[in-house]
Amino acid sequence: MKAVKLLVLGDGAVGKTCSLISYTTNAFPGDYIPTVFDNYTANVSFKGQTISLGLWDTGGREDYDRLRPLSYPETDVFLVEFSLINPTSFQNISTKWVPEIRHHMPNTPFVIGGTKLDLRDDPEVLEKLAAKGQLPITTEMGERLAQDIGAMGYIEFSSLTQKNLKQGMDVCIGIALTKYDNKPPIPPPKPECP
Numbered sequence: 001m002k003a004v005k006l007l008v009l010g011d012g013a014v015g016k017t018c019s020l021i022s023y024t025t026n027a028f029p030g031d032y033i034p035t036v037f038d039n040y041t042a043n044v045s046f047k048g049q050t051i052s053l054g055l056w057d058t059g060g061r062e063d064y065d066r067l068r069p070l071s072y073p074e075t076d077v078f079l080v081e082f083s084l085i086n087p088t089s090f091q092n093i094s095t096k097w098v099p100e101i102r103h104h105m106p107n108t109p110f111v112i113g114g115t116k117l118d119l120r121d122d123p124e125v126l127e128k129l130a131a132k133g134q135l136p137i138t139t140e141m142g143e144r145l146a147q148d149i150g151a152m153g154y155i156e157f158s159s160l161t162q163k164n165l166k167q168g169m170d171v172c173i174g175i176a177l178t179k180y181d182n183k184p185p186i187p188p189p190k191p192e193c194p
Contacts, residue, residue, distance in 0.1 A: 001043075001049075001050055001051065001052050002049070002051055002052070002153040002177065003051070003052040003053075003054065004051055004052070004053050004054065004076050004077070004173055004176040004177065005054040005056060005074055005075050005076045005077075005176075006053060006054065006055055006056065006076065006077050006078075006079060006154055006169075006172050007056040007058065007071060007072065007075040007077075007078050007079070007084065007174070008020060008055070008056065008057055008058060008078075008080075008081060008160045009058055009060070009068075009078055009079070009080045009081070009083035009096060009097050009100070009101070010060050010080055010082055010089065010092075010093075010113075010115075011060045011082065011083075011088070011089040011092050012059065012060040012061040013060075013083075014060065014081050014082055014083040014086060014115050014116075015081060015083060015115035015116055015159055016057055016058070016060065017029070017052045017057050018115075018160075019081065019113070019115060019157070019159045019165065020040060020055050020057050021159075022125050022159040022160070022162060022165060023042075023055070023159075023165055023166070023169055024040050024055065025155065026162070028159055028160045034111045039054060039055060039057065039071075040054075040055040040057075040133045041053065041055070042056050043139055044169075044173070046173050046174070046177070047174075048052050051173060053169075053173065056071055056075070058071060060126070060189070069099075069100070069104045072104050072105050072108075073105075074129060075105060075108055076108070077108065077109050077110065077111065077152075077172050077173075077175050077176040078101055078103075078105070078108060078109070078110035078111070078174035079110070079111050079113050079168075079169075080093055080098065080101070080110050080111070080112050080113065080151075081112075081113045081114075081115050082112070082113075082114060082115065082137070083114070083115050083116045084114040084116050084117060084119070084136050084137045084142075084156065085116050085120060085122075085125050085129065085136050085137075087121050087129075087134050087135075087137065088144075090114075090137045090141070090145070093112060093145060093149070094145065094148075094149050096153075098128070098149050098150075099154075101125065108178075109152040109175050110152065111146075111151055111153040111154070111155060111168075111171060111172050111175060112145060112146045112149075112151045112153070112154045112155070112156070113154075113155045113156070113168055114137060114139075114142050114144060114154075114155070114156040115156075115157065115158075115159065116158065116159075116160075117156045117157055117158040117159035117161075117163055117164065118160050118161050118163065119136075119158075120136045120137075121136075123167065139156060142154050142156065152175045153171045153172075153175065154185050155167070155168035155171055156168075185192045
């Protein structure tokens, strides 16, 4: 069975933990619980094969900036999340998260994921954003950012309704498996000279 390590990054409170819990349990957690480092392993079906999917959750707060990179080794794909209703978290994709990936794991692919899709058109949310002179992030903005920064894909999903959640994770798995399948074979040991 192939194993994939998917590590989720992004600002605090954008929905990283909720996306992982919702994906693995098909249930949305109730309260916000700040994350330090958790990981989950789930056997998932992908294109007719069973994959051992390691889902690594990371704390997005600055308190964890020095610890977080310790979880990066052997990551097959990063899912860098932002909230579609939090423009600051969107800006931090290019100013904080992608530079961090490129510094520590420059050859590892990443996907950009917009969370809280169910709230992008919510009248109360739109009113709160308007009061701050802000708008939600559009699909076009997310796709443009992903292209500009060299992401392997862009996805939007809701952990609450699960809209596009499985499809988004499948995008990440597919990218990781492509990397996995394209790894050069380990050369046989060279014979020792007599």
